[in-house]
Amino acid sequence: MQKLDESLLTGLPPFSRLDRGQIREILDKSTSRRYEEGAEIFHEGHDAERFFLLLDGYLRVIRSTPGGDQVIVLHISPGQLFGIAPALQRTTYPATAVAAAESIALSWPVHLWQPFVTAYDGFATEGYKTLGQRLGEIQTTLTEMATQAVEQRVAAVLLRMVNQSGQKTEDGIAIGFPVTRNNISEMTGTTLHTVSRLLSAWEKDGIVRSTRKRIVVTDAHRLVLISEPRG
Amino acid sequence: MQKLDESLLTGLPPFSRLDRGQIREILDKSTSRRYEEGAEIFHEGHDAERFFLLLDGYLRVIRSTPGGDQVIVLHISPGQLFGIAPALQRTTYPATAVAAAESIALSWPVHLWQPFVTAYDGFATEGYKTLGQRLGEIQTTLTEMATQAVEQRVAAVLLRMVNQSGQKTEDGIAIGFPVTRNNISEMTGTTLHTVSRLLSAWEKDGIVRSTRKRIVVTDAHRLVLISEPRG
DNA sequence: CGCGAACGTTGCTCTTACTCAAACTTGCGG
DNA sequence: CCGCAAGTTTGAGTAAGAGCAACGTTCGCG
Structure with a gap:
């Protein structure tokens, strides 16, 4: 001790x-x-x-x-x-x-x-x-799981991690701990493949930037829009 | 009072x-x-x-x-x-x-x-x-929601209601309160249509019997099999 | 510095279950 | 007893996303 x-x-x-x-x-x-x-x-x-x-x-x-x-x-x-x-x-x-x-x-x-x-x-x-x-x-997570599409759930989960552990960087807010595609799939009830595709698409759109196990949200506002139901 | x-x-x-x-x-x-x-x-x-x-x-x-x-x-x-x-x-x-x-x-x-x-x-x-x-x-529900197919979730929810409020009847165990197809869909994150189809199929197989708002499980054992993952 | 494991990407196929639509049934209140 | 509302059933078309497969990339370790 x-x-x-x-x-x-x-x-x-x-x-x-x-x-x-x-x-x-x-x-x-x-x-x-x-x-x-x-x-x-x-x-x-x-x-x-x-x-x-x-x-x-x-x-x-x-x-x-x-x-x-x-x-x-x-x-x-x-x-x-x-x-x-x-x-x-x-x-x-x-x-x-x-x-x-x-x-x-x-x-x-x-x-x-x-x-x-x-x-x-x-x-x-x-x-x-x-x-x-x-x-x-947990009730909120459950509710999301029951009513939202995969894309919205993944966006919501990214935002939650950013809120909980976000660290300002030059070009956005970084999630403060290592996260794999597979981890995200285990939070959202989907597959790592789908998560990978979503992150790729968002990266192309300038919403996130990611390297292996590290994710930076560069446009949180647009991510919020994605995470909202019937957006 | x-x-x-x-x-x-x-x-x-x-x-x-x-x-x-x-x-x-x-x-x-x-x-x-x-x-x-x-x-x-x-x-x-x-x-x-x-x-x-x-x-x-x-x-x-x-x-x-x-x-x-x-x-x-x-x-x-x-x-x-x-x-x-x-x-x-x-x-x-x-x-x-x-x-x-x-x-x-x-x-x-x-x-x-x-x-x-x-x-x-x-x-x-x-x-x-x-x-x-x-x-x-709630954690269990969340886990089910994230990993199980709709059919398994609906089966699991029926069993849970039966365990919580089941009343023995001549031909099975009745859920002790009124439940609509829509209610079940709100517990499992699906649509009332899908629930209706599942119940119809199970009724044909002699697993449940239902009237408007009332459900009797006649073969709980088979329902358990359905509710199990990779069954 | 090179190998291997862990992580990530992408294309294709196929199924599940959602959506939309319509009709049917049951039960209650007037 | 009739009409209406709430609940249920069923069908057909469609799209989201899972599963499978293969390949690419990064990193740590010997």
């Missing part, structure tokens, strides 16, 4: 109401770990032994089908709690978490969840707020 | 750890209401002023798209808490709840959520358990 600075947590919602001493306590009970791109943080169906906070990097949360297909359910950004199965009285993780880029996460054993909730004001509140947002997001 | 019997709540998970006195307190603060089939309990985007418990009937939880399409996100069965936006620090309802059959629900003003959580042991626990299950269900 490496040496950690209180300032890491000070600004984050789950801890914003706490003083330095309390944050020190929380940190002292935590384990910090670094994950390579592609590394698994936890696996669907395994016993939920710890809950996590992402300090740096990005994660994909994945569900697998019996048929071997994978679906990316959501992404986790820095500052978010995740793997909080204990908060929902679950004993196993309902999905798998994989590092989309090199990432750093803190974690605590599940038996500390309840003590944290009672000891630290606002901790539970913020945890459940995250959960509420997540539920809303 | 009509007269209510404590026995209504005694068996339900959110209240199972409470004594008669506590249940009386909770009931006294509640409002009971009856909803006709098709009636709205609350509407997407409106201020979340109350939280609910379904006593009898079935509800559909719906999201609408800007394009006017509707998607049925999940169903609520008797005994479940719903509209618990306050638990997730939300100030508006993220979806619309509609009675799928004639239903009865209790409700309380949101400002009672926090007091209930602190005063009644196990109340929060059970509420969040419900939420965790719901999150898992």
Whole structure:
């Protein structure tokens, strides 16, 4: 366990109401770990032994089908709690978490969840707020999936990633972590072929620019138009 | 507000750890209401002023798209808490709840959520358990939507409704509330035409039997086979 | 620096299921 | 009991996108 600075947590919602001493306590009970791109943080169906906070990097949360297909359910950004199965009285993780880029996460054993909730004001509140947002997001994704054409879904997903992790560059906004065509197909319920064709077409139109695993949105406004229903 | 019997709540998970006195307190603060089939309990985007418990009937939880399409996100069965936006620090309802059959629900003003959580042991626990299950269900639906063909999705949805509300009849298991072809299409992201064709074909094969708004599954086993990927 | 794996592109074919259209059935309210 | 509305069925044409196949490109590693 490496040496950690209180300032890491000070600004984050789950801890914003706490003083330095309390944050020190929380940190002292935590384990910090670094994950390579592609590394698994936890696996669907395994016993939920710890809950996590992402300090740096990005994660994909994945569900697998019996048929071997994978679906990316959501992404986790820095500052978010995740793997909080204990908060929902679950004993196993309902999905798998994989590092989309090199990432750093803190974690605590599940038996500390309840003590944290009672000891630290606002901790539970913020945890459940995250959960509420997540539920809303997934419902939105589901709704898109049910009503929109593939092209609109792919556009929407690009915009969502840009909003969550976008970094300004000279010629547009870059998605802040590596994404393959296949990843996008797993977010939108299509094939990597169709995604590739769409990106090629958009690149020709000057809407995006991409290299292997990296995508820059150069004309977000037009992408919004594409993502809208009956546009 | 009509007269209510404590026995209504005694068996339900959110209240199972409470004594008669506590249940009386909770009931006294509640409002009971009856909803006709098709009636709205609350509407997407409106201020979340109350939280609910379904006593009898079935509800559909719906999201609408800007394009006017509707998607049925999940169903609520008797005994479940719903509209618990306050638990997730939300100030508006993220979806619309509609009675799928004639239903009865209790409700309380949101400002009672926090007091209930602190005063009644196990109340929060059970509420969040419900939420965790719901999150898992929606993820499953999303995964199906992304990876399965229409026929498999429709079969899966029928089985889910049967599991949730099935009633034994002479020749099979009936779904316990009215369902139209259009309803099923809104659960599976297809059209009522396709659903109608599938049901007709299955009826010919002796897998289901249906009349207007009523569906009986006569051969659940074969429906399971259909619902399985790469079957 | 060269090989191999992972990632990406593109063309073609073929099927699924959406769209449009029309008619039929059931049940309710006047 | 009639008429209308809501729900259902069926047919025919079409297009979106999946599946298959082959090839091109990039990058990391020995």
